[in-house]
Amino acid sequence: MEKRRVFKLNTLQYNPQDIQISLENYSLDSLLTNNNFDELCVKYKEKFNFSKLKTFAFSKEGFLGLFLELKGKIAISLGECEALVNAGKLYESLGFDIVWISLKKDGKVNLVELENQDINYLFLSSYVMDTFVKISLSEVKKLTNAKIISNASAHKDELSDAIYFDNYKLTGYNLSGVILFEDEKLFELLHIGFIDTLASKYCFEALENQNFDLQMKEKFLKKLKEKFQDNIYFFVEPNDTLDYSLHIALKGIKARELIRTLALNKIFLTNGEGCSLGLSKPSRIIQAMGYDELTSRNSISLTFTQKLEDEEIQKIINTIAKKYIQIKVLNQGN
DSSP states (O other): OOOOOOEEOOTTTOOOOOOOOOSSOOSOOTTSOOHHHHHHHHHHHHHHSOOEEEEEOSSHHHHHHHHHHOOSOEEEETTSOHHHHHHHHHHHHTTOOEEEEOBOTTSOBOGGGGTTOOOSEEEOOSBOTTTOBBOOHHHHHHHOOSEEEEEOSSOOOTTOSEEEEOHHHHHSSOOOEEEEESOTTTSOOOOGGGSOHHHHHHHHHHHHHOOOOSSHHHHHHHHHHHHHGGGEEOSSOGGGBOTTEEEEEETTSOHHHHHHHHHTTTEEOBSSTTOSSSOSSOOHHHHHTTOOHHHHTTEEEEEOOSOOOHHHHHHHHHHHHHHHHHHHHHHHHO
16 A cells, blocks of 8 residues: 655644654763763854853743843733743733733734833744744844844744744654853853753754745645635735745634644644644634634644645645535534
8 A cells, every 4th residue: 555645734833853862972960071962052053153052941931930030121022932922921920011012913013012112122033923924123123122032943033132942843842942042141051950951952953954945835825726716815914924834714614623634634734833733722823913713713824844746735735625625514514
């Protein structure tokens, strides 16, 4: 029997790696040298141009810990990851002030809200989570002198003053997050014994393995429009998203129903920022843009990392269309 090819169109949200503990020594022994980890730090420096590295729990508690290390006023975009946003709410509940930067109806960050704000640190990435709408950090720099701290799991901007990585999205495992920075006054440096060295190792390997296909987006978009016509629509403009991502919506169904059945056909999509099969809550980002919860359930995100032939693209779209029609018919009968 011919083995069915797997089409992974969800890799920016969930990209499990084949992790194997090797014989390399990434354990830390203060009585011995730690050459492997030292060499890893050099690799991070060469790739990202930051010499300081620390790890932290990628959770609201972990981000709260980072907030408490910062000496100054913090602003957070509502387009950042849920753990970070929840940490901001927790930080506020402790009596601290947060400046929240909203999303506009078109999915872009409302950068005008940065004007005349007395802030020291800005948690803002070069893209919005989930929709992957691009953000110009050069425009941000014109509006604020705050240090910019960004999630670089899907894209890195040279203008970020510190970057961090979501290991769940990069490796498929709930490992510690990794944060890189240059100014040692920004965050407290950890003693080497408190650094999650394995998380650092597998994060770097996943980043090295990232490979995006910039030709697929336009091909998929053209064929999707031809196939679905009036049944497809867009919360965000396709031209506004990262060149290797596409965000769509299909009328009349919940995206998770489609995602579930497509997974059985080895076609993997997603509709949420932190889940592999789109089975979690509706898109928080779409709701932050001003849509209601029911409408946000239509959202679907695709990522392009595989080189696909035209006939494979057509096969994927035909399968999506077939399952879409089946689901609509079933829903009408209920």
